[in-house]
Amino acid sequence: MTEATNNEQLFEYVVRIADNALVTGQRLGEWVGHGPELEEDLALANFALDYIGQARALYTYAGEIEGAGRSEDDLAFLRDSHEFRNVLLVEQPNGDFAQTIARQFLFEAYYLRLLDALASSNDERLAAIAARAVKEIRYHLRHTRQWVIRLGDGTGESQRRMQDAIDRLWQYTGEMCTADDIDSWAAESGIGPVPESLRDDWNAFVDDALSEATLARPGNEWMASGGKEGRHTEHHGYLLAEMQFLQRAYPNSTW
Amino acid sequence: MYTQGLDQRGDGKAAADRPELLARFQEKVDAEEKIEPKDWMPAEYRKTLVRQISQHAHSEIVGMLPEGNWITRAPTLKRKAILLAKVQDEAGHGLYLYSAAETLGVSRDELVEQLLTGKAKYSSIFNYPTLTWADIGAIGWLVDGAAIMNQIPLCRCSYGPYARAMVRICKEESFHQRQGYEIMLMLSRGTDAQKDMAQDALNRWWWPSLMMFGPGDADSKHTAQSMAWKIKRFTNDELRQKFVDVTVPQAEFLGLKVPDPDLRWNEETGHYEFGEIDWEEFYQVLKGNGPCNRERLEARQKAHDEGAWVREAAAAYADKQARRRAAA
Numbered sequence: 001m002t003e004a005t006n007n008e009q010l011f012e013y014v015v016r017i018a019d020n021a022l023v024t025g026q027r028l029g030e031w032v033g034h035g036p037e038l039e040e041d042l043a044l045a046n047f048a049l050d051y052i053g054q055a056r057a058l059y060t061y062a063g064e065i066e067g068a069g070r071s072e073d074d075l076a077f078l079r080d081s082h083e084f085r086n087v088l089l090v091e092q093p094n095g096d097f098a099q100t101i102a103r104q105f106l107f108e109a110y111y112l113r114l115l116d117a118l119a120s121s122n123d124e125r126l127a128a129i130a131a132r133a134v135k136e137i138r139y140h141l142r143h144t145r146q147w148v149i150r151l152g153d154g155t156g157e158s159q160r161r162m163q164d165a166i167d168r169l170w171q172y173t174g175e176m177c178t179a180d181d182i183d184s185w186a187a188e189s190g191i192g193p194v195p196e197s198l199r200d201d202w203n204a205f206v207d208d209a210l211s212e213a214t215l216a217r218p219g220n221e222w223m224a225s226g227g228k229e230g231r232h233t234e235h236h237g238y239l240l241a242e243m244q245f246l247q248r249a250y251p252n253s254t255w
Numbered sequence: 256m257y258t259q260g261l262d263q264r265g266d267g268k269a270a271a272d273r274p275e276l277l278a279r280f281q282e283k284v285d286a287e288e289k290i291e292p293k294d295w296m297p298a299e300y301r302k303t304l305v306r307q308i309s310q311h312a313h314s315e316i317v318g319m320l321p322e323g324n325w326i327t328r329a330p331t332l333k334r335k336a337i338l339l340a341k342v343q344d345e346a347g348h349g350l351y352l353y354s355a356a357e358t359l360g361v362s363r364d365e366l367v368e369q370l371l372t373g374k375a376k377y378s379s380i381f382n383y384p385t386l387t388w389a390d391i392g393a394i395g396w397l398v399d400g401a402a403i404m405n406q407i408p409l410c411r412c413s414y415g416p417y418a419r420a421m422v423r424i425c426k427e428e429s430f431h432q433r434q435g436y437e438i439m440l441m442l443s444r445g446t447d448a449q450k451d452m453a454q455d456a457l458n459r460w461w462w463p464s465l466m467m468f469g470p471g472d473a474d475s476k477h478t479a480q481s482m483a484w485k486i487k488r489f490t491n492d493e494l495r496q497k498f499v500d501v502t503v504p505q506a507e508f509l510g511l512k513v514p515d516p517d518l519r520w521n522e523e524t525g526h527y528e529f530g531e532i533d534w535e536e537f538y539q540v541l542k543g544n545g546p547c548n549r550e551r552l553e554a555r556q557k558a559h560d561e562g563a564w565v566r567e568a569a570a571a572y573a574d575k576q577a578r579r580r581a582a583a
C-alpha cells in the first residue's frame with residue numbers, strides 16, 4: 001500500500017473519532033443552564049468541554065495527515081452532513097435527562113474501550129491523544145453509569161423514563177462495534193482495535209449496569225447504521241446548521 | 256444546617272436589649288476583623304447579607320442563560336471551549352455563593368424558591384438579549400468588567416465566608432473580562448461586518464452596564480448602612496466613575512465609539528464626564544419589563560420543573576441505598 005492511500009485511510013479513521021467527540025460535545029453544550037440541578041449543569045458543561053478538547057486535538061492531527069492546509073475549524077465548520085463520520089447514536093437529540101444519560105452511557109461504554117486500545121496504538125500521536133482522553137472518559141462513564149442506576153432504581157417515573165430511553169437508543173448501538181473497511185485497515189495496520197473485539201466487554205459492562213439499575217436489556221436485535229459512511233438521521237442537519245452558522249454566514253473571517 | 260435558624264429570630268431583640276453585643280460587633284467590623292457564621296450579628300446585617308449574596312448567586316445562575324445562548328453557535332472550537340469554561344465557572348460561582356448564604360441560616364431550596372416566585376432579584380443586566388456573537392464579547396468586556404469593579408472590594412467584606420468566596424470569583428471574573436475584550440479585539444480588527452457587529456454590541460450594552468452599579472448615591476437606600484458594616488466599600492457613583500474611566504480608553508483602542516454624545520475628558524478632575532443615565536429604563540427592567548425578564552425566569556422555572564423527577568429519583572435511590580446498608 002502506498003503512503004498516500006495510508007494517509008487517506010488514517011485521515012478517515014481519525015476524523016470519525018473526532019466527529020464523535022465534536023457532535024457529543026455539541027449536544028452536551030445544549031444542556032448548559034438547563035440541567036436538573038446546578039451540580040449537573042457543572043458536570044455537563046465540564047464533559048462538553050472535554051469532548052470539544054478531544055475534537056480539537058484530533059482534527060488538528062487529521063488536518064496535518066491530510067496535508068491540504070485544513071485547520072480544526074475548517075473540518076468542524078465547513079464540512080456538510082454527508083462528510084461527517086460520527087456514529088448515529090451521538091447525534092440523537094438530548095430528549096429528557098434520561099435520554100441524554102442513556103446516550104452518553106451507551107456511547108461512553110464503547111468509547112472508553114476504544115480509547116483504551118488506542119492508547120497503545122502504533123500511531124504515536126493518536127496514542128498520546130487517546131491516553132489523555134481515556135482519563136476524562138473514565139470519569140464521565142462513572143458518572144453516567146451512576147445516573148443509569150439511580151434513575152433505573154429510583155422512582156416509578158424515573159424507571160419508566162430510563163427504560164424508554166434505553167429502548168429508544170438501542171438500535172443505534174450496533175454500529176460502534178461493527179467493522180467497515182477503514183476499521184479493518186486500522187486493525188491490520190496496528191493503529192486501532194478490531195471493533196468486534198470490544199463487543200463482549202461492552203455487552204458485559206452494559207448488562208451489569210442495566211441489571212443493577214433493575215432495567216431490562218432490549219430484545220430487538222435489528223441495528224441501524226450509516227453514520228460512518230455519512231448517512232445520518234434527520235437530526236444531524238439541524239445540529240450542523242446551528243453549529244456552523246457563523247462560519248457559513250461570514251466566510252473568511254477570523255474570530 | 257447551623258443553629259442560626261434560632262439565632263436569627265433572637266438577633267433583633269438581642270440587639271436592642273444587649274447594646275454591648277452590638278458595640279462589640281461594630282468594634283470588630285471597624286478593626287477589619289471578619290465576622291464568622293457562629294458570631295453574633297445584628298438581624299439587619301444578616302438580612303442584608305442574605306439578600307445581597309443570594310442576589311449575587313441568582314445573577315450567576317440566570318447569567319448562564321444569555322451566554323449559554325451562544326455555546327452551540329460559537330464561531331470556532333477554541334471560542335466554544337472558552338465559552339463553555341466560562342459558563343461552567345458561573346455555575347461554580349453560583350454554588351459557592353449559595354453555600355456562603357447557607358452559613359447565614361437559609362437553605363438553597365428556599366433561595367431558589369424566592370428566585371422563581373420573583374421575590375428575589377438578580378442583576379437586571381441579564382434581562383437584555385444576546386443577539387450576535389459580539390454580545391458575548393461585550394458581556395465579558397463590559398458586564399464582567401463592571402462586575403469586577405463591584406466585586407473586588409467585596410473580597411474585603413466584613414463577612415468572612417462571602418469575602419473568601421469573592422477572592423476566587425474575582426480571579427475567574429478577571430480572566431473572563433480579558434477573554435471578552437479579546438473577542439471584541441478580533442472583531443474590531445476583522446471584516447466590516449464584524450466591526451459593525453462589535454459597534455452594535457457596544458451600543459446596546461454600554462448604558463445597561465453603567466446601570467449595573469445601581470441608582471445614584473442620592474437614591475441608594477442601602478449604601479450608608481452597608482458602608483458602616485463594611486459590606487460595601489465604595490458608593491455606586493464612585494464605582495461607576497471608575498468603570499467609565501477605565502473603559503473609555505479601552506473602547507478607543509478598539510476603534511469603537513461609546514454611544515454617549517456627552518462623554519468628555521475633564522482635565523481638571525482627571526475623570527470622564529458622561530451623560531445622564533435613563534433611570535426610567537432601569538426601573539422598568541427592574542419591575543419586569545425588560546426585553547427578556549419573562550424568558551429568563553421561564554427558562555429557570557422550566558429547568559426546575561423538568562428536573563423535579565430527576566431530583567426525586569436521586570433522593571429515592573439514596574433512601575433505598577441507606578435502607579439496604581442498614582439491613583445488611
